[in-house]
Amino acid sequence: MTMHVDLLIRAGWIVPAQPRDVVYHDHCLAIARGRIVDILPVDEARRRCEAKIDLHLPDHVLIPGLVNAHTHAAMSLFRGLADDLPLMTWLQNHIWPAEATWVREEFVRQGTELAIAEMIRGGTTCFNDMYFFPQETALAASQAGMRATVGLIMIDFPTAWASGPDEYLSKGLELHERYRGDPLIRTAFAPHAPYTVSDEPLRRLNIYAEELDLPIHIHLHETASEVETALAQRGERPLKRLAALGLLSPRLLAVHMTQLEAQEIEQLAATGVHVLHCPESNLKLASGFCPVAELSRAGVNVALGTDGAASNNDLDMFGEMRTAALLAKAVSGDASAISAIDALRMATINGARALGLEHEIGSLEPGKSADVVAVDLGVLETRPVFHPASHLVYACGRHQVTDVWIAGKQVLRKGRLTTLDEAQLRAQADVWGARIVSTDRSQ
Amino acid sequence: MTMHVDLLIRAGWIVPAQPRDVVYHDHCLAIARGRIVDILPVDEARRRCEAKIDLHLPDHVLIPGLVNAHTHAAMSLFRGLADDLPLMTWLQNHIWPAEATWVREEFVRQGTELAIAEMIRGGTTCFNDMYFFPQETALAASQAGMRATVGLIMIDFPTAWASGPDEYLSKGLELHERYRGDPLIRTAFAPHAPYTVSDEPLRRLNIYAEELDLPIHIHLHETASEVETALAQRGERPLKRLAALGLLSPRLLAVHMTQLEAQEIEQLAATGVHVLHCPESNLKLASGFCPVAELSRAGVNVALGTDGAASNNDLDMFGEMRTAALLAKAVSGDASAISAIDALRMATINGARALGLEHEIGSLEPGKSADVVAVDLGVLETRPVFHPASHLVYACGRHQVTDVWIAGKQVLRKGRLTTLDEAQLRAQADVWGARIVSTDRSQ
Numbered sequence: 001m002t003m004h005v006d007l008l009i010r011a012g013w014i015v016p017a018q019p020r021d022v023v024y025h026d027h028c029l030a031i032a033r034g035r036i037v038d039i040l041p042v043d044e045a046r047r048r049c050e051a052k053i054d055l056h057l058p059d060h061v062l063i064p065g066l067v068n069a070h071t072h073a074a075m076s077l078f079r080g081l082a083d084d085l086p087l088m089t090w091l092q093n094h095i096w097p098a099e100a101t102w103v104r105e106e107f108v109r110q111g112t113e114l115a116i117a118e119m120i121r122g123g124t125t126c127f128n129d130m131y132f133f134p135q136e137t138a139l140a141a142s143q144a145g146m147r148a149t150v151g152l153i154m155i156d157f158p159t160a161w162a163s164g165p166d167e168y169l170s171k172g173l174e175l176h177e178r179y180r181g182d183p184l185i186r187t188a189f190a191p192h193a194p195y196t197v198s199d200e201p202l203r204r205l206n207i208y209a210e211e212l213d214l215p216i217h218i219h220l221h222e223t224a225s226e227v228e229t230a231l232a233q234r235g236e237r238p239l240k241r242l243a244a245l246g247l248l249s250p251r252l253l254a255v256h257m258t259q260l261e262a263q264e265i266e267q268l269a270a271t272g273v274h275v276l277h278c279p280e281s282n283l284k285l286a287s288g289f290c291p292v293a294e295l296s297r298a299g300v301n302v303a304l305g306t307d308g309a310a311s312n313n314d315l316d317m318f319g320e321m322r323t324a325a326l327l328a329k330a331v332s333g334d335a336s337a338i339s340a341i342d343a344l345r346m347a348t349i350n351g352a353r354a355l356g357l358e359h360e361i362g363s364l365e366p367g368k369s370a371d372v373v374a375v376d377l378g379v380l381e382t383r384p385v386f387h388p389a390s391h392l393v394y395a396c397g398r399h400q401v402t403d404v405w406i407a408g409k410q411v412l413r414k415g416r417l418t419t420l421d422e423a424q425l426r427a428q429a430d431v432w433g434a435r436i437v438s439t440d441r442s443q
Numbered sequence: 444m445t446m447h448v449d450l451l452i453r454a455g456w457i458v459p460a461q462p463r464d465v466v467y468h469d470h471c472l473a474i475a476r477g478r479i480v481d482i483l484p485v486d487e488a489r490r491r492c493e494a495k496i497d498l499h500l501p502d503h504v505l506i507p508g509l510v511n512a513h514t515h516a517a518m519s520l521f522r523g524l525a526d527d528l529p530l531m532t533w534l535q536n537h538i539w540p541a542e543a544t545w546v547r548e549e550f551v552r553q554g555t556e557l558a559i560a561e562m563i564r565g566g567t568t569c570f571n572d573m574y575f576f577p578q579e580t581a582l583a584a585s586q587a588g589m590r591a592t593v594g595l596i597m598i599d600f601p602t603a604w605a606s607g608p609d610e611y612l613s614k615g616l617e618l619h620e621r622y623r624g625d626p627l628i629r630t631a632f633a634p635h636a637p638y639t640v641s642d643e644p645l646r647r648l649n650i651y652a653e654e655l656d657l658p659i660h661i662h663l664h665e666t667a668s669e670v671e672t673a674l675a676q677r678g679e680r681p682l683k684r685l686a687a688l689g690l691l692s693p694r695l696l697a698v699h700m701t702q703l704e705a706q707e708i709e710q711l712a713a714t715g716v717h718v719l720h721c722p723e724s725n726l727k728l729a730s731g732f733c734p735v736a737e738l739s740r741a742g743v744n745v746a747l748g749t750d751g752a753a754s755n756n757d758l759d760m761f762g763e764m765r766t767a768a769l770l771a772k773a774v775s776g777d778a779s780a781i782s783a784i785d786a787l788r789m790a791t792i793n794g795a796r797a798l799g800l801e802h803e804i805g806s807l808e809p810g811k812s813a814d815v816v817a818v819d820l821g822v823l824e825t826r827p828v829f830h831p832a833s834h835l836v837y838a839c840g841r842h843q844v845t846d847v848w849i850a851g852k853q854v855l856r857k858g859r860l861t862t863l864d865e866a867q868l869r870a871q872a873d874v875w876g877a878r879i880v881s882t883d884r885s886q
Contacts, residue, residue, distance in 0.1 A: 077827070079825075079827075079829075079834075079838060080828070080829045080830055080833040080834050080837065080838060081829050082829075083782070083783060083830070083833045083837060084768075084772075084778065084779050084781075084782035084783060085778060085779055086777070086778050086779055087778055090778070114823060114826075117823050118823055118824050121823070121824070280769060282773065283769035283770060283772060283773040284768075284769050284772060284778065284837070285772075285778050286772040286773050286775070286776050286777055286778040286780075287773075288773075289773065309838075312837070313833070313834075313837035313838045314824060314837070314838050316824075316840075319762075319765075322762075323766070323769075325527075325727075326723060326726035326727050326766075327726060329527075329726060329727060329728075329729040330725065330726040330729055330730075330731075330732065332729070333729050334529070334729055335527065335528060335529050335530055335533070335727065335728050335729040336527050336528055336529055337729075338527075339526070339527035340526060340527060378869070380557060380560050380561055380564070380865060380868055380869060380872070381561050381564070381757060381759075382522075383557075383868075383869050383872040383873060383876070384520070384522075384872050384873050384875060384876020384877075384879070385523070385876065386522075386523045386524050386525075386876065386879075386880065386883075387523055387526070390523040390526045390756070391522075391523050391756075394523065394526060394727070394755070394756035394757070395522060395523060395752075395756045395757050397759075397840050397841065397842055398840065399840055399842040422823060425823055426821070426823060426826050429823070429826040429827050430826060430827050432827060433826070433827020433828065433829065434827075436827070436829075437829065440829075
């Protein structure tokens with residue numbers, strides 16, 4: 001029986017990320033109505049499929065769209081504003097004043113558009129965000145055809161976005177309601193960190209999170225000083241406090257986690273908490289080393305994020321996969337820890353699992369949404385090809401991404417964005433650059 | 444008086460690397476007879492210069508050509524052959540058998556050509572190599588218009604290149620003689636490592652090195668096990684042994700150096716030894732962490748290298764600068780350690796200094812050779828631009844390199860190689876790939 005499909009991509013290699021160690025050579029990926037319907041040998045595809053569009057990419061490898069599990073997307077406008085500074089100097093003298101002056105609706109909208117453009121160009125098809133004015137983040141993603149989990153931010157102190165916990169919560173719930181059932185946009189509660197959110201708001205949002213079945217996305221154990229300060233002020237480590245508040249569950253997405261004791265790793269595994277690992281941000285801010293190999297061995301799901309562009313300074317998941325694999329080996333003292341395919345899974349299926357989307361995205365399997373990335377291995381830097389997964393993680397640059405589909409819709413075609421205007425984004429970015437320079441004290 | 448120049452490049456920014464913190468905005472770089480003759484404001488250039496070629500690159504930053512201070516260039520043909528393995532499994536089961544089977548003249552020539560193509564495309568204009576059949580390395584570099592310091596390899600055991608220390612030495616000296624006075628190709632002695640070269644050959648090459656004024660390029664203190672084994676077998680750490688042999692001097696280029704005691708750091712500073720830091724190789728092979736911030740503070744010159752593509756897996760000095768800066772912060776626990784400009788200097792002037800070429804290359808200063816790289820900051824991933832050095836190290840990819848000159852000759856023009864044939868290199872690489880696969884046990 002003939003199978004009618006919208007798009008049939010024949011590729012040199014397909015690395016589906018799941019099943020774990022499978023690599024298809026010279027196979028076809030069939031897409032219909034926004035979903036992957038099959039992965040099949042070329043001969044069989046010729047016999048069985050009738051496709052509206054046939055694409056032949058003999059030098060390319062197809063991979064699942066990358067999931068950037070921790071971003072502050074709008075901060076792309078602050079990229080490179082101030083670097084090489086101790087964390088508190090960087091925050092207090094540069095980032096916080098710049099945020100107080102500039103972060104409004106238009107900033108978040110245009111900064112997020114810039115970030116989405118960068119992410120799509122680099123093969124990222126889904127991001128998990130935390131920032132102010134999340135309705136602008138949601139709108140920017142929705143209009144660009146980008147998949148996002150938008151954080152409903154919560155913090156004790158007032159900002160331009162909300163006056164305090166009550167308003168953060170009510171505005172967040174309103175946004176959640178607005179996107180309920182949306183095919184691309186989801187929401188998550190996003191309390192900033194244990195040291196900026198009190199017990200009462202944490203308890204309240206935890207109740208809502210259970211009721212609405214939403215993830216809780218929080219910075220946790222980012223630095224030794226965070227843990228030491230909590231011990232001095234409250235007599236307990238932040239993870240213990242969250243446990244007492246009932247937050248440890250498969251709903252919790254704990255970002256950074258550079259400070260972990262053996263018993264805490266067991267506790268994370270036992271409660272199903274996900275760790276969102278941001279290796280380059282941790283390095284750049286000298287925050288510490290997340291024990292990724294130990295977490296993985298203990299059965300904790302570790303996903304990968306870039307953090308914001310102000311502390312990375314890019315939204316490059318290829319770079320992040322590479323750094324994650326390299327760093328895990330060095331930190332564990334074991335060159336066989338976190339293989340290339342492990343790193344690719346951290347950037348795909350593990351991210352999907354953390355966001356509760358593992359049945360929808362994160363791997364190239366029949367039935368899943370067609371979030372697909374084509375990476376060109378035809379350039380000199382990746383010839384010859386012995387193992388495509390190795391090249392993806394250890395040798396490729398994100399510029400080798402040529403084509404990207406999200407839910408079957410092509411958002412990058414031969415390196416050009418189809419839903420965003422590059423010239424306009426650049427012009428907007430430069431206008432913001434001039435504004436921000438005018439008020440930054442480092443300039 | 445009118446200044447007649449061959450090329451005048453007007454660029455958005457010029458980051459000369461020396462003086463250290465200078466950034467020129469909208470200035471012109473003037474090149475004549477292969478040398479930088481001036482860096483001057485646009486108005487002054489208009490008044491004073493008459494140029495054969497005028498180039499206007501308003502979105503670009505000009506930087507000195509990058510110096511890759513440690514390579515095994517020909518190993519690019521083994522890239523991704525085997526990864527994620529403990530060091531000795533990787534060497535004994537994969538790399539050494541593949542080398543024994545395949546490393547001959549043609550392999551080294553074609554592998555080095557592939558490596559040079561990758562390096563030029565990524566802004567590297569000089570590399571310091573160590574491999575067998577160094578005459579092929581020299582020839583490939585010379586024909587491609589690439590600057591290289593070619594290692595005269597020395598190792599106790601026989602290989603296809605030489606039967607033992609006497610022949611390594613005589614063949615090396617012959618090669619040195621052949622390239623004496625060459626404008627691009629230099630030589631250095633390259634004893635592989637303390638654990639593979641005996642005292643006698645080390646003593647002999649040290650005498651020749653003094654006489655001929657050549658650097659000595661050696662792997663040193665790469666892993667803890669190297670140091671432990673030396674202690675067990677000889678009762679002393681390798682650095683101490685080299686000191687006793689009289690090798691510690693500004694002539695010595697010590698690669699890796701992940702195992703260092705405080706007193707050894709002082710000794711390196713006092714004797715003027717250069718450290719060639721290969722952060723990504725050290726991470727990938729779980730070798731340990733080179734204390735870059737401490738070495739720099741002690742006054743040791745630290746240059747940057749990628750190592751071979753089999754253990755990195757790329758020859759990307761942009762990636763290496765980024766990793767070096769990020770890792771140094773994490774290892775020293777200080778976010779202000781190794782700034783962007785420090786990392787750029789490790790990849791330029793510090794490399795030049797290690798190779799004894801600091802009066803010729805490594806910075807954009809009048810009188811120096813015109814080894815120049817133009818990097819396009821006009822893409823979305825690097826807009827807005829607050830500080831070009833920050834973007835170069837923390838946000839740029841090597842694909843943003845568009846034009847490269849070596850000694851005034853353009854070797855990359857708008858992303859295309861002018862001295863090497865990309866299609867031919869790719870075809871050669873794929874032929875080697877098929878051969879190597881046929882004998883590798885992991886396939």
